[in-house]
Amino acid sequence: WVNEEKEIHCDTVIISTGASAKYLGLDSEQKYLKLGGGVSACAVCDGFFYRNHEVVIVGAGDSACEEAHYLSKLCTKVTMLVRRDEFRASKIMAARVKNTENIEILFNTETEEVLGDGQVVTGVRVKNNQTNEVTDIPSTGFFVAIGHKPNTDIFKGFLDLDETGYIINAKPGTSKTNIDGVFVSGDAADHVYRQAVTAAGTGCMAALDAERYLAAKDSTFEVSTPSYN
Numbered sequence: 001w002v003n004e005e006k007e008i009h010c011d012t013v014i015i016s017t018g019a020s021a022k023y024l025g026l027d028s029e030q031k032y033l034k035l036g037g038g039v040s041a042c043a044v045c046d047g048f049f050y051r052n053h054e055v056v057i058v059g060a061g062d063s064a065c066e067e068a069h070y071l072s073k074l075c076t077k078v079t080m081l082v083r084r085d086e087f088r089a090s091k092i093m094a095a096r097v098k099n100t101e102n103i104e105i106l107f108n109t110e111t112e113e114v115l116g117d118g119q120v121v122t123g124v125r126v127k128n129n130q131t132n133e134v135t136d137i138p139s140t141g142f143f144v145a146i147g148h149k150p151n152t153d154i155f156k157g158f159l160d161l162d163e164t165g166y167i168i169n170a171k172p173g174t175s176k177t178n179i180d181g182v183f184v185s186g187d188a189a190d191h192v193y194r195q196a197v198t199a200a201g202t203g204c205m206a207a208l209d210a211e212r213y214l215a216a217k218d219s220t221f222e223v224s225t226p227s228y229n
């Protein structure tokens with residue numbers, strides 16, 4: 001059903017609904033995110049723009065540690081904000097961050113506001129949730145690494161999902177789901193890479209799998225041969 005108005009029937013479906021990055025939800029964060037002025041949820045994608053800058057990253061899991069470490073190789077200083085008094089990350093990832101000279105970890109610290117000049121981020125106002133002390137950290141980038149949510153709620157109860165909601169590939173190495181004729185590509189089934197190039201690759205796999213599925217159902221259906229001319 002499209003917009004609860006139109007019913008479409010089909011012989012095969014490819015799901016590519018992606019995954020949405022989680023944000024803190026602060027007005028200032030959303031403002032600079034929309035302006036493209038220094039808020040990002042992907043260090044690997046946007047880190048390069050902050051080469052030789054000071055940045056702040058929020059998060060405490062494995063992904064946050066990995067992204068902080070990645071940023072530390074590009075930026076002069078990375079301040080990592082951890083809400084609790086410990087990491088949620090594995091010991092090895094936490095140790096890697098702790099042992100990196102230009103990463104400063106602020107535990108028990110929450111983001112109050114992303115500061116800016118109306119166009120770009122200039123700092124981050126943080127509060128220690130134990131002492132209530134408020135500090136402004138100079139920064140041109142604010143990275144949010146608090147997880148992603150796959151856009152798969154509508155498939156709950158129909159398709160096999162993992163505990164976070166990512167669609168499970170019924171047969172690893174293919175785009176097949178647990179339902180015959182339903183295929184998945186991109187971030188909706190990928191909690192590891194979540195990149196445009198991997199999404200495009202699995203999109204190609206899903207297209208080929210769907211074509212082969214249709215051809216197997218109907219001998220008059222022609223599978224297109226990729227042309228590289």
Ligand SMILES: Cc1cc2nc3c(=O)[nH]c(=O)nc-3n(C[C@H](O)[C@H](O)[C@H](O)COP(=O)(O)OP(=O)(O)OC[C@H]3O[C@@H](n4cnc5c(N)ncnc54)[C@H](O)[C@@H]3O)c2cc1C
Pocket residue numbers: 016017018019021040041042044045046151154185186187188194195196197198199
């Ligand atoms: C800030 C940022 C920067 C990035 N930069 C890079 C980069 O430099 N290089 C790189 O390789 N990757 C980058 N990525 C990652 C890349 O954007 C994703 O990996 C890629 O877009 C995933 O493609 P996808 O088709 O799976 O999902 P998406 O591109 O997210 O597309 C999903 C689509 O499905 C739609 N949709 C969702 N639910 C429904 C529904 N119920 N019904 C109908 N439609 C629905 C959505 O509106 C959306 O249009 C970046 C990501 C972010 C957040």
